[in-house]
Amino acid sequence: MICKLPSHILTSVVNTKPFTIVRGLRRSRIRDCKMATTSTTTTTTLPSMRKVGILGGTHGNELSGVYLVKQWLKNKAAVTRKNFETTVCLSNPRAVEKCVRYIDTDLNRVFTEDNLRSSQEDSNNMYEINRGRELHAIFGPKHSDAAYDFLVDLHNTTSNMQNSLMIHNTQDPFVVQLVRYIVDKLKHLESNYVFITGNAYQTTRTVAKHGLGIEIGPQSHGSLIADVYQKMETITLHTLDFIEKFNEGEVFNACTIEAYDIIDKIDFPRDKDGEICAMIHPAFQFKDWTPLKPGDNIFVTFKGETISYQGDKTVYPAFINEASYYEKGIAFWVMKKVELSAPTLQMKRD
Numbered sequence: 001m002i003c004k005l006p007s008h009i010l011t012s013v014v015n016t017k018p019f020t021i022v023r024g025l026r027r028s029r030i031r032d033c034k035m036a037t038t039s040t041t042t043t044t045t046l047p048s049m050r051k052v053g054i055l056g057g058t059h060g061n062e063l064s065g066v067y068l069v070k071q072w073l074k075n076k077a078a079v080t081r082k083n084f085e086t087t088v089c090l091s092n093p094r095a096v097e098k099c100v101r102y103i104d105t106d107l108n109r110v111f112t113e114d115n116l117r118s119s120q121e122d123s124n125n126m127y128e129i130n131r132g133r134e135l136h137a138i139f140g141p142k143h144s145d146a147a148y149d150f151l152v153d154l155h156n157t158t159s160n161m162q163n164s165l166m167i168h169n170t171q172d173p174f175v176v177q178l179v180r181y182i183v184d185k186l187k188h189l190e191s192n193y194v195f196i197t198g199n200a201y202q203t204t205r206t207v208a209k210h211g212l213g214i215e216i217g218p219q220s221h222g223s224l225i226a227d228v229y230q231k232m233e234t235i236t237l238h239t240l241d242f243i244e245k246f247n248e249g250e251v252f253n254a255c256t257i258e259a260y261d262i263i264d265k266i267d268f269p270r271d272k273d274g275e276i277c278a279m280i281h282p283a284f285q286f287k288d289w290t291p292l293k294p295g296d297n298i299f300v301t302f303k304g305e306t307i308s309y310q311g312d313k314t315v316y317p318a319f320i321n322e323a324s325y326y327e328k329g330i331a332f333w334v335m336k337k338v339e340l341s342a343p344t345l346q347m348k349r350d
């Protein structure tokens with residue numbers, strides 16, 4: 001057979017930082033956590049959040065974030081809160097202008113130590129490397145006291161990811177409490193997911209002390225879908241409200257939330273020249289977050305042969321057929337369910 005599945009299929013495990021998984025807790029604990037009046041765990045205190053950034057257009061063709069940021073740049077009042085300073089920023093203006101993901105390289109991958117070491121403009125470098133350094137100068141430096149306290153970065157996907165919240169540091173009680181707050185606010189929508197991207201790639205939001213990615217789809221790149229835009233607006237405003245409540249001294253009780261952690265990224269079957277030789281199976285298309293069982297169809301070749309999932313247990317797929325991942329060799333992500341926990345959280349008073 002010419003058409004082969006990538007040899008690593010379901011054997012490699014992407015390394016993510018260790019995280020707290022609380023096993024054996026029932027889902028009801030998630031709902032209970034806000035209601036609890038006493039907490040047996042110790043309280044984590046963090047300094048107030050003074051500087052908050054809202055980024056859109058990190059990928060220039062993901063238009064919900066682009067247009068939200070453009071609106072907020074005209075109307076700062078919507079994102080202004082009493083207890084912190086908000087900066088709204090179009091992260092990749094040249095890519096936005098051309099309505100492409102990036103000009104030279106993916107901005108959401110450039111925030112590595114190597115790239116950030118120099119803050120000097122270097123005309124030999126790719127546009128996004130220089131832009132990354134500019135953003136790092138504004139919102140960073142990474143891991144320093146001077147860095148912004150919080151960055152939220154707005155993304156769209158062509159996959160049916162619904163309202164997805166992306167965490168890179170599961171050890172960050174502020175972000176775990178924040179996503180619990182957002183999921184609670186959105187529970188009437190019943191299509192909210194929290195997932196862990198890990199540290200495999202260094203995104204724009206990793207520049208700040210705390211960061212959240214919002215990923216909403218399906219929305220084709222270069223177009224706007226009104227309800228996707230509105231959901232992104234709502235989630236961003238809930239994020240600001242949470243930060244405001246935290247700064248006002250509200251106590252957020254210890255909690256546990258359901259999340260998804262990455263096991264693997266699966267490429268399309270390819271021929272010996274690296275050319276794709278199958279498509280996402282119609283029965284799998286738009287099935288993000290739906291349990292994927294061994295034997296379920298995932299690909300169909302151009303000749304019409306089906307290829308089924310060879311794993312040995314039920315998993316949860318994400319980013320199925322994301323358009324911008326073809327060049328990265330990713331047909332979908334494979335996830336497992338985990339539970340994240342955070343201790344009681346309160347602002348540290350000076």
Ligand SMILES: CC(=O)N[C@@H](CC(=O)O)C(=O)O
Nearest residue numbers: 108155156157197203213322
């Ligand atoms: C579709 C897409 O661009 N997703 C984002 C996810 C993230 O922000 O971590 C990316 O790969 O950069």
Ligand SMILES: [Zn+2]
Nearest residue numbers: 059062155156
């Ligand atoms: Zn994106």
